[in-house]
Amino acid sequence: MSRKKVTIRDIARESGVSIATVSRYINKVSYTSPETEKKIQKVLDRFDYTPNAIARGLAKQKSHTIAFITPDITNPFFPELVKSIENEARKMNYSLLLINTNEQDLHTIDFWNNFKSRYIDGFILAESELNHDIRGYLNEINIPFVGIDRAVFSEKYHSVTVNNLEGALMAANHLVEIGCKKIAHISGPQTLYPAIERMNGYKKVMEHVNSTAIIYEGKFTLESGAEQTEKLLQDHPDIDGVFYANDLMAIGSLKAFKKHHIDIPNDVAILGFDGIQLTEIVYPEISTIKQPVDKIGEIATNHLIALIENHDQPIKETVLLDVELVKRKSTNKH
Template sequence: MERKSVTIRDVAREAGVSVATVSRYLNNSGYIGKASEEKIKKVMELLDYKPNEIARGLAKKKTNSIALIIPDIKNPFFPELVVAIEDVAKSKGYSLILVNAEHEELQNNTFWRTFQNRYVDGFIIASFQFSDKMRDELKGLNIPFVKIDRAADGDSYNSIEVDNYMGAKLATEHLIEIGCKKIAHVSGLPISKPVIERMNGFVDTIRPHYPDKEILTYEGDFSLESGMKVTKQILKEHQDVDGIFLGNDLMALGSLKQLQLLKKKVPEDIAIIGFDGIQLTQMVEPEITTIQQPIYEIGVMATTNLIDLIENKSTELMKMVLDVQLVKRGSTIGFRGNKE
């Protein structure tokens, strides 16, 4: 026989107090006499009463939940980020809602209103360019938010980013230092600051070294498939390319796969380098050289600061820019190229 669930009314009746008194006890709001408090506590233990946390959250219009909005759950960068965010959220008594959303969805008022109706306490936003329309919509909801990754725009409003420009310079300089003579860059879609900064870092580094040569930039979409497709296009149009800097690691993995299909030796014939520092770059042969972001630190800082905003422990975040580092691996070490 199924056990009947115990309700707040059952607790009130057994304790000889009103439902309102039990509610005040559960929510720690308002005065309750010591005797009544002890009765309620004992009855709850006797009846094994567990308050409905969701209902309590809705009643208080606070659910201790935060939403992480990302553009592509298939990209291993984001699951690695989730680990850090969830670690911090759990330690502070918050749950995480993971939302995979396209750029167009974020421009829709209904998208944001749905979260207001669910009383989500805050957002960590990593999806594409953070537009003025999105900012105004979130301000209207009066829900705190922090921007990271592709949404980080470098202003002074709740933004945590990495030094994408310097990362691109490090990547490009490394390819030049190992002897690459003709280097191409594959960017993501140029609608976010990180993509544009990585491209600018590449162009500004290449130009002084090869002032008379064409600067080769191609556009991907941060997917493995685009890394394969664009790499094939590069070699079709420029057979003498001997170095490729890809705007993220997932495209670099695609590039490696395509080069192997084309019977090109990496790094002997062509050196490749990615950007992000995801663990998957160490699980292929050769391992891929990358510009490593502090992924876990980004997640920790974003979550900690968001919860501080939610709990009124701080006001707006100032702009935060974290350092990146070059991690040299097999996809560039051992490059031979054309010996002139």
């Protein structure tokens, strides 16, 4: 009997037990006597039988698959996170499904019903705030999830995030320390909690140095970085420092500064937030508040799988990680 042709029916016949008994043993869904287990395992070993992972998942309504959901996989920060999450998931025999979807779909029941039908055991969510009704529905159908980065709410629930307020304080204070007198902030969308925290950190520093806060709301995209910088330069041509709420907007700003023949950092010093690798490739290299991407992915994945498997150890609702100021050419004034 070749390995390809071996079925659960063959295993049952060779073991002298029912198909249902073999299924129970393979899927570990109910008690099987030690004697019966030995008989079944002996036949499984003899034929080098490997259970179909999908079939096992359907039997248990589990698939050993987790998902990473984001509405913006084009942001380089998220592929770096995916790599970390996938590496950690693999260590625990879980596979990762990447779901790139639009914001509107995440707020519909149909999306989550379809998600549930795939027998995905849980998910990590980035860059979206689920509304109260959707979160209630997810609790109802018992799909565990962990929020990271911009999918962190002001209210408590399972999440892994960084100290956005402290990072913003570090960023704004750095611009003050290098001699900037008129500092602006291009914020992220004010519907997102981390964006609000980053803006609040900037405002605190401006209050401390008795300087007027200058804030323009961006969308965490390259395009909005360029657009909001253009508006900023029209309204405040004497600006000499800008803190961007993420690195993509800081990179996008370079186009606007070049158009107006503004030298970075001698005319205007700029600084971003995230720590993506692109900040090291552009010219000038951009100073940034670096998030511990690998740590975020590792902790979020472990946290999620613990929720899925209902481990006995207590699971902390929110994990808060430190950030780091990385100084580069864009804030290195002569």
